[in-house]
Amino acid sequence: MTVSKGAITPYILLVVGVLRTLTCGGWTYVTSTDDHDWHDIFMISYLILTLPWTILRIQLTPKNTPARTYRVWTASLFFGTLVPLVYYFIQHKVHRIAGAYTIYAFFEWSLIVFDLAFDSISAVDFGSLEIQIVDTKGITRLAAEKKAALEQTARSLNGASGKSSRKHHGFSNFEFVVSILNWFIFWSVFTALPLLIWYFPLWYMGISGYEAFLASIIAPLLLAVPFISGLFKYVYQLPLLGTVIGVAAYWATSPVARLELVALGAACGTISLAVQFWGISARPSAGVHRATTFSLGLILSSIAKLAFYTNNPIWPIMHEENGGWNKTGVAIGIFAALFATRLQYSSTQPNSVAGKNESGIATAFGVGGLMFALHTLLSDSSTLTLWVWEGYPVRGPLPVPHGFITIAAMGFGAYLGVSKRAVSGNFPAYIISNIGAIVFYSFSGWVGYLGGLVLTVYLVSIVPVILESAGRHHPAKTFGVGFVVLVFLYLAHVWIVAYAFVPGGPLLRERTDIVLAAQQICIGLGIWANSKIRIPASNALGANNTNAISLARKIRSQVLVTVTLLTALSGAISFKRFHRDDPKPHHPESKLMTAGIWTIHFGLDNDMWASEGRMRDVIEELEIDVIGFLESDTQRAIMGFRDLTQQIAEELGYYADFGPGPNKHTWGCALLSKFPILNSTHHLLPSPVGELAPAIHATLDVYGEPIDVVVFHSGQEEDVEDRRLQSLGVADIMGGSSNPTVLLSYLVTKPLQGNYNTYVSDKSGMHDIDPSDWDRWCEYILYKDLKRSSYARVSRSTITDTEIQVGKFLIGQPPNYSNERVDESQVPEDLRFPALFRGEGVRGHRYHVFDEPRYFL
Structure with a gap:
């Protein structure tokens, strides 16, 4: 395989290989227990001989072949591993550091794996060889002549004159899977960037400056620089490896550092996208192959979120403590990047193959519109269902199990695209x-969802059309400008709900229709640009082109099998999550209902980690039966399209009402209840100037009695008239109920002053759970026609910026409005608050302000 006339290098390689094999046998046969010195001598000799063996083997491998690429990467990993190997060996032998030998052992075994991987690449060299036993005078000769004639005919049909018609390099099943994994990493990092950016304006309560990191996704503009484009054209694995930095960012504890690393990873990801499709039309079927794996990577990331309660397990807001699989993600990313192929690789690739009538700018708008639609509608399987959710009784799809239908529709779209x-x-x-988009926007329940499914199938099916069209132009034009368009669409997507905090916000206030229309117009421009492509007949897929037909069939088969497997996987996850026991209250024997209110600040804690797990633990320990969440709608690109109710509801056993959906333009409110929700109505309270004020009015079946619970978030302090009108609206809701009622709320008022006297009034019929608590401003619990038992305030730790307020009510007993308190010793034990939170409490949660619960007659 390596010998050429007059060359001496292959013979040197032969000698080195024999000696290397002997020394390998030496340190393997002679263990350190048998003879430590000889074991080390053989091992060191083996490592020294590995250097010329590796260099010469790579040198003798033909350039621009997969075998050479694989050898370069495995050799780099092998020698790169030697540095930490030696370091930890010294730490163990010389410094005797505890645990150093264990780490050394991991690197030692990694060295063995990389070494074996390097040598196993020889299988690629021999892949085109065939050993035959031939009867030169009989049947075998005749068969060979017949085969040669058939091959000559095939070459004539292909117009390839001497090239094998059966070689489909880059389209193997292994490479198909590797490509899906690379795009899974891309989508994980790409969707993480806006989520991490959101942390900063969230805590600054306005523009923070860190929003500028969103510009990292326009990195394909850098490909306009010849040196940069040339580098990434030939070393296409480099941006793929750079994308993995966004997954590895979880190692950074500082939120700023994590954001910087994710921005770098996202920049590399968009460059890799541009490079992978640059000139893709030069290779028949390559565009549809690579674009379909791009869609399947998106589907895989959506399935991962389905399995992990709408959190991607390799996002950098996840880590080991809250259920992250970040290390696995890094390993998958490195593996997939190293074994990636660029289907259209060519040293003479032109910058553009587009005809004079083709529009690169229109194509760029198509790229921006498509990426925006895929991210904002399909990166999470619960998004479509929450758009059309209207409360109880259930009149439409649920995130679980019907998110499985969304994923199946995405898979169907991927197959149609092929x-x-x-x-x-x-x-x-x-x-x-467009009709599907209109129906989706205009209707709720199953009708709206059906429109969303039509749009879903279409969006995924056109991924090959848009991306291959973009690859016909210079990537700085189509992908660079396309991601600039995407940045503007992102901003519009945020402005429609954040209008009170951004410049020019009122222009897009509550205008989801405009943003959705802009998305569809951009996609339409991309479809128009694609219609202008004219491919010469000689390059088209003809009926006589047996090689291309075979390749197209192979790709369809790969897609069909993969879509079937992914759909089955999502179905199994949905089935497992949906089948669970009915929720049960904590103290049914006492007919006790414990109710709480918590402003959860979108599920990111003070250190930028996902906080659902920590929220779950404290809610369980407080034995809360009914809890309202405020600032809970994360169904936007900047918030990761997460449903903060899912993990807590399923793991602790609650019925969940997400509240007004993402198309209602609020910061969100949600309700979790151990008791069946008989009916729930979603309200948007009057907000002529400031942010919208959402409310849920639900009727619960509490031990056989209908109890109303209202969860409400009022407007900001600056919007005085808004808050006055909202107080009147909520008072009407509460006063109009004939059932016992509890208000779990965020009122933005001082006790006994201003709008407080509208909420607590004869009109509403409501009473304050503790009028003597003078230290409140935002959160309040009010009630009517119930026996209030006790009240407590519990500190938040570092989960959010607002405490938890909790009240206990006895159902079926005469109401009490006396504010006379009693000592805890006079209260039955099952009616008391947990002692766990006394004193210093647990994990930063403790009774505060009063430093203890309050009990009432």
């Missing part, structure tokens, strides 16, 4: 997608 590309990329299909 099998019916000409259909999905035409204008009639585009018009149907």
Whole structure:
């Protein structure tokens, strides 16, 4: 395989290989227990001989081949591992550091794996060889002649004159899976960037300056620089490895450092996207192959979120303590990047193959619109269902199990993109997608969801059309400008709900319709640009091109199998999550209902980690039966499309009402209840100037009695008239209920002053759970026609910026409005608050302000 006439290098390689094999046998046969010195001599000799063996083997491997690429990467990993190996060996032998030998052992075994991997690449060299036993005078000769004639015919049909028609380099099943994994890493990092950016304006309560990191996704503009484009054109694994930095960012404890690393990873990810599709049309079927794996990577990331309660397990807001799989993500990312291929690789690749009538700018708008739609509608399987959610009784799809249907629709779209590309990329299909978008926006329940599914199938089916069209132009034009368009769409997507905190906000206040229309217009421009492509007949997939037909069938088969497996996996996850026991209250024997209110600040704690697990633990320990969440709608790109109710509801056993959906333009409120929710109505209270004030009015079946619970978040302090109107609206809701009622709220008022006297009034019929608590400003618990038992305030630790307020009520007993308190010793033990939170408390949670619960007659 390596010998050429007059060359001496192959013979040197032969000698080195024999000696290396003998020394390998030496340190393997002679263990350190048998003879420590000889074991080390053989091992060191083996490592020394590995250096010329590796260098010469790579040198003798033909350039621009997969075998050479694989050898370069495995050799780099091998020698890179030697540095920490030696370091930890010294720490163990010389400094005798505890645990150093264990770490050394891991690197030692990694060294063995990389070494074996390097040598196993020889299988690629021999992949084109065939050993035969031939009867030169008989049947075998005749068969060989017949085979040669058939091959000559195939070459004539292919117009390839001497090239093998059966070689489909880059389209193997292994490479198909590797490509999916690379795009899974891309989508994980790409969707993490806005989520991490959100942390900073969240805590600054306005523009923070860190929003500028969003510009990292326009990195493909750098490909306009010849040196940069040349580097990434030939070393295409480099940006793929750079993307993994965004997964490894979880190692940084500082939120700023984590954001910087994720921004770098996202920049590398968008460059890798541009490079992977640059010139893709030069290779038949390569565009549809690579674009479909791009879609399947998105589907895989959505399934991962389905399995982990809408958190991607490799996001950098996750770590080992809250259920993250970050190390696994890093390993997958490195593996996939090292074994990646660039299907259209060519040393003479032109910058553009687009015809004079093709529009790169229109294509760029298509890229921006498509990426925006995929991210904002399909990066999480619960998004479509929450758009059309209207409360109890259930009148439409649920995130679980019906998120599985969304994933199945995405898979169907991916298959259509392969099998019916000409259909999905035409204008009639585009018009149907617009009808689906209108129905999705205009209707709730199953009708709206059906419109969303139509749009879903279309969006995924056109991924090959848009991305391959973009690859015909210089990537700085299509992908660079496309991501600039995407930045503006992101900003509009945020402005429609954050209008009270951003410049020019009122222009897009509550205008989801405008943003959705802009998305569809951008996609339409991309479809129009694709219609201008004219491919010469000689390059088209013809009926006589047996190689291309075979390749197309192979890709369809790969997609069909993968879509089937992914759909089955999502179905199994949904089935497992949906089948659970009915919720049970904590103290049914006493007919006790413990109710709480908590402003959870979008589920990111003070250190930028996902906080659902910590929230779950304190809620369980407080034995809360009914709790309202405020600032809980995270169904936007800047918030990660997370449903903060899912993990807590399923693991602790609650019925959940997400509240007004993401198309209602609020910061959100949600309700979790151990008791069945008989009915719930979502309200948007009057907000003529400031942010919208959401409310849930729910009727619960509490030990056989209907009890009303209202969860409410009022407007900001600056919007005085808004808050006055909202207080009147909520008073009407509470006063209009004939059932016993509890208000779990965020009122922005001082006790006994101003709007407080509208909430607590004869009109509403409501009473304060503790009028003597003068230290409140935001959170309040009010009640009517119930026997109040006790009240407590519990510190938040570092989970959010607001405490938990909790009240206990006895159902079926005469109401009490006396504010006379009693000592805890006079209260039955099952009616008391947990002693766990006394004194210093646990994990930063303790009774504060009063330093103890308050009990009432």
